[in-house]
Amino acid sequence: MYLLVSSLVRDVQEVFSGGDIDFISDHEDRESEVDGLLYLVERQIRIVFESYQAASRLNVSRGQALEFANLARCLERMMDHVNNLTIFIIEHNEHIPRLNLTPPIQKLPLWQESLKELMINIRTQDSHRIETARSQLKTLQTE
Template sequence: GDSVTIEILLDHERMPTIQVLKRSYMINKSMLADVIKAFKEGDAKLLGDVIVRESEIDRLYFLVVRQLKSAVRYQQVAEKLGITNQRDSLGYRIVVKSFERIGDHIENIAKSGLQLIEKKQSIERFEGLAARVLEVYEKAAGALFKQDISMVDGVFDDLKEIEKMYLKISNSLFQQKMGVQASLLQKTVLDSLSRISGYSADIAEIAMNMSVKVP
């Protein structure tokens, strides 16, 4: 019956949803930090390690999706998972999808970086932008997990700076003489960094929405 189903769900999903989201956040954060380190040092092995770790983000994404589906059906499960209302459930769904997409883009960056190292192409140019993107990601997640909306303003200020850095690097790529393949790989890195900042903005917006108390 239903009581058996609920027990099975709780057994599989003992970790509260917010804890799973925090774990996803931390894995992405460590992956992006390692990408920055690899860019600085031209470390192909470290980029390979980043690519391997991305599968954990996918696993956690599917876990949260299962949790949220269960929470909608069973109030008892929702309470156990720390989901107090429908709005939180919708917010978490967008957040976990953003984390999953961020993981995909970090993987894209690492794969492109590996190929650029093989082609003896410099990847140092992306280090500053990647560091700024990591800051934005940390602020957005901080606003969500600490429920500190003062951090959201910093996110949107940083996004303007990231846009300037993106355009500067993009223009410099056009002016350099390099092969088509190398050019495409560099553009992939650049675009994926930009997309990560965009998903971070989405997370910041969800943090703002979730901070508004429901009467």
């Protein structure tokens, strides 16, 4: 899910840097794939909560399963936002030069770096780096 979200963000950045708008033409396919992955994760999490044996076989605690479900929902929501941005770009591509100068678009590299940091450190569980990346994302949201 993360790879699909981040690849679409990179492609949006490429379009804003003068790249071909065809880079983002498959945005609906990518968005649908993330939706499908969310449903898959939710089904698997439901099984973990309903069956202790399944949780044991998967070597996942219920707490971890809850974290995975929350993460999957957040990534799916991020993809929804990136997909909406992509639709706007396609429908209004004549505004790309002006939009490229706006703070939200200029902050995309920082947003992507913070998201990457979160994804890496969720696995390593470095709480300081997770909190730093989370705070950066919150700051970017309000700027």
